[in-house]
Amino acid sequence: MSRNITRQKGEMVTFMLNGAQVQADPNWSLLEAAKFYGLYIPTLCYDEGLTPYGVCRLCVMEVGSGDRTKLVASCMHPVIEGLEVRTHSNRVIKTRKMILELLIARCPGSKKLQDMASMLELKEVRFKPLNDDCILCGLCVRMCEEQMMAKAIGYAGRGTDRYITTPFDMTSEECRKCGACMYICPACELRCQGPEAKTTLCSGCLNTEAVCAAKYDDAMCFMVPCLSCVKRPEDVK
């Protein structure tokens, strides 16, 4: 494989990004390269300061050519000489929307997910909302371990029973209550409670000035108006 070729220090890799020939640092992932070239790639489990984990699968890209193409998690996949990469093919967009639909059905209360739904033009959630508060992206676990050097939290359970907790579900002495886990959590920030907050997708309040801004006044002033607020009600089922 081409990545086994020994290259000179500082030498770049050339590959095809959405039909354009581009160069990238050989140590970059596809996601880093795409971001470098200014493309918006939705991610929920990626953070520049943490080891990529590759679990939300929202950053998928289609690689390969002809009928030999596949989707890869771009945060984990290295840039490879000559690789053909498409960041927004139909297959990619369809996949991203379905994954987001699944995640938003689990955590409809997350502002970050609701904003992303607007960005990706997700207009319908066909699953029963679970009103959970965790999408198991693992950012907090890595934050705690890699940046805070605490390793106070980890995963427990398997499959749909998987959850994040302290060892043996007890208050951990390792935890310094630094709050970094909450800081990095994409699901912690609550969505704007628009006029029909019961729906799984933010229902859109037609105002660019969010209705909630008046309702909560100063209490919620940190909240940037939801992207979904520019949606028209008929856009949401």
Added chain:
Amino acid sequence: MKLKSIEELEDLRSGIIAKKDPNKTCIAVCGGPGCLARQCLEVRDAFVNEISAKGLADRVDIRTTGCHGFCESGPIALIFPQGIFYQKLGVKDAAEIVEETIMNDRIVDRLLYIDTGTGRRVKKEEDVPFYKKQMRLILRNNSRIDPHNLEDYLAIGGYSALAKVLDGMKPSQVIDEVKKSGLRGRGGGGFPTGRKWESTRDAIGDIKYVICNADEGDPGAFMDRSILEGNPHSVLEGMIIGAYAIGSNEGYVYVRNEYPLALKNVTIAIKQAREAGLLGENILGSEFSFDVKVNRGGGAFVCGESTALMASLEGKPGEPRAKYIHTSEKGLWDRPSNLNNVETWANVPLIINKSPEWYSAIGTGSSKGTKVFSLVGKINNTGLVEVPMGISLREIIYDIGGGIPGGKAFKAVQTGGPSGGCIPESLIDMPVDYEQLTKVGSMMGSGGMIVMDEDTCMVDLARYFTNFLQEESCGKCAPCREGLLRMGEILTDITEGRGRMEDLSLIEDLSGVLKDASLCGLGTTAANPVISTMRYFRDEYVAHIRDHKCPAGVCRELIIYGIDEESCTGCGRCLKNCPSGAIEGEKKQPHVLDTAKCIKCGICYDVCKFDAVRKG
């Protein structure tokens, strides 16, 4: 005794063979898991007692072997040298066999297998239809050796492939032989074994590992288990040869703790091989050193996936990781690692001994050799079968498997374990190989083969396997964890009469995403049972959703019981047995079933002797 050279091994072997009298009577009692469950050890003890009571102890050997494959007929005993096949033995039969066959050379007719086709009794194993069409290269020796006895394995030519390899073959030559043979991984993926070895050999690193994957976790599958239990040395020999070719000095057998016998037998085999100088420093006096450790798995299905298995070996939670950098480059502890499954390893000595040309002559264009399947479900001859690649499903199910019990109609067969697809009757004549199975929406997998008859509801089946996979998913990546949860919800809705037609396209969308975006093989193949049943049995899905009917009469919520006035004789059996008092009626008058009280347990349907209870 430690063997210090190839000559010493051959001397030992000829010594063993010379000591053995080929005409000495031997009773080989199957000690495989199927027979164990039917008290085969008691049968063996009965033989031992009987033989010593008759004073025949020095004239007759009694051997407890691994699985013979024909589990339906267990416990099984083979009488050598005649090769008489006795089946369905009980403790009481031992005395008669010793008296008649061993002492007076007469056959005990009632213990022979009856050929269901001809109605005749069959005397020898090879004439039993179940064995006739098989090609038992891997499994054959199971009935001929005691897995706890290294001498038995040496007597049938064991470790001669290793001797051949160490006697002047270069590692690259070994890899070439395996490549030429066309052997592909038997664990599921079907990756060419030789190429895998080569890339591990070529990978940069001083320390390399070879790993044997014995974490077989499919419901109804026991191929690897039986090989490891019945002939552990053949797996070890394959691993030693592989390690030599790859340049590895350290190996692991990852076996699940739920397989106590496999664990015990492979541990004994390793100890014996180490004592004989077949493992350890300077194997058979050569420069090559290699040792194997056994690691017990905790029984997670996902740990059969290579990267999850390696994570588990490292002591971490058994979760897979992205394989964009292959395990042959960065595997166990980030070192080049070669993982093959039990059956793949067991094939290696055969290829070295008999030549790659001989091996590649068996099978089809791209699938070579034989494959072991565990044939289970609605089939007459449940058991382990080993067939050449390219044999048709019909031959496996009807000629070897003896067809469907109770005269029912064949409906589908699921190959490849829980994430395989269901193949309908219209495709039953297709040849079994890697490509064909993938083409029809299933896969080779590790070799599970579940046969289903007309009484199986395909929607319910898809729901069952989806739930199994949902429970066994590690939960790391979003599509697999959330997708399987929702898939299970939708399928449960359909089987309970709450399905909507638009659910079908939602299932298709979900399946596509699972297949495309999941992290590991578990997720990417998890939709196979659903996709394949929707492809071949779409009418059943529609019947559930639109007509609220389960055509196979399995989905309880959709069944309505009733009593046919004309056939009911008023015998009162159903009335007496009904646990919810839903049936009323005078004696000798047609009874009436109150559907409001009915809990749909089906007892009335089962107990009625006049077929008067209707299911609809």
